Amino acid sequence: RVLAGRREDLAGRHVVVSAGGTREAIDPVRFIGNRSSGLQGYALARTAVARGAEVTLVAANVTLPDPAGAKVVRVESARQLRDAVLAAAEHADAVVMAAAVADFRPVRQSDTKIKKSSAEPDPIHLVKNPDILAELGEVRRARLEAYAAGAAAAGGGRETGEGLAAAKEAGADGPRPRVIVGFAAETDDVLANGRAKLERKGCDLLVVNQVGENLAFGTPDNAAVVLTAEGGSVEIPRGPKEDLADVVWDLVAQRLA
Template structure:
């Protein structure tokens, strides 16, 4: 599990979105992390410490003055053993206290004593969030190296609509994971364009030609690149996946739409990774009405524009171009041919014939081939791990 051996200390403060912190703790536990919780007195008014104790499977700290374990000095021992401290949710009050150097409860005092990175996930009424004092405190903390998980916009618990909604559980977990696994942000400043998923080529208003691509490989690459600090644009065919938090997503349906979206955004990218399974052909004409049953039917096809080839012609040698190649026979030979003919820097070859590889699952088996013909074999691994190995190779 990716977070095995990591000690995460969650500081919980008195905001209405506190219930979501329980889901964050559960997700971090599932990733293998050891999670401890400290709560302010106000937080304990919202949810009982017992609930956090049961979720984190660790004692919960609610007071600076824990008489039973006074010899441990909780705020010092907690801060020392944490690989990361995350305040979820963070009230306007705790943000103000940290910015002012105040240490008068277990959470604020532990943060003052911290030597590990501190992440702050604010959540509050939109007027409280936009209050210039709150904004000044956030800017002060950012300038001192505190990391913020930006709240989203939406309907708030008080009924107001606006900024200040706690970031999604998934976004918070991804941010924590990214900080723990890639603290150095080795792709910071890089702009990466990723394509993912299948395309759908309409036959008539109700039918289309497509393939089995789930989009999981492309989405895993987008997620991994974001965690490593890259700016990611994801051009996605129709898939059933959660959008990676922080990515700019352009949803398309057909190969022609994907071609347009990629060409429009390629100029701005440093690295282009084409993990989408684009249909090579589309019906020559789209029937205006649903085609009726009866008699023989043949559907003439036209070739779709070759996105990878166009990218190679226009940007080969200028940007890092990575293609994918899925084959059912002569995998390495066909992949090497595609690498050369399309002027790519890397091709990631995967075979449909191997168990655990291919479109639908969470795992894959791939070979990365570079321009000089060097091959890197990646055995059966999670798509997330393969994504990082591809990014390592590009780097």
């Protein structure tokens, strides 16, 4: 399926893909989870390997076989996913957050299995998880500012060690990750919600999935609209998750070129 012109267009690039759905422990045997299968993230990892990229796949509770040629890091919770993604993103050209990250986790995890008693159960109190996609955008923005400040200081003849370090870290191509891609599943006001989400999270591309009609969760097919930070949109008709993945990598490759 990979077109001739695409074959090696990600050669020399390091990309990070998150896949699956996080689990937030209630006690040693129970968790709060979601319906993400990991199929879309795994399709993204496979197609990136096929196009020549070095791929780190951060997989949350996925039962699919490891894609050949990708480095797979297995995690369970949102906080573990965050640590793995941020570490891999340090040297990444692109990060694609296809994982379904739990927005909340129980405040406390019981060390022992919660038992029934004659009384009604205690409520489960929740706290917010870190927003990994937003954090990636913030890390990059901070690096860009440090780089600009360093460059300005250097330009003014006050070359600081800090400025040099920032410039070195940013590299010739700008701060990493150079391209940040989010996914979103919306049910109403799909495009308006997607646009607001892209801006809120500071990502470059947001893949807005259509939910329902046997699409998305656990199915081989997907349909989506990709919104770009510049205000554009690219429609991806219903088709295999591999095809959607290839369109995402086309857009990423364009931005990296």
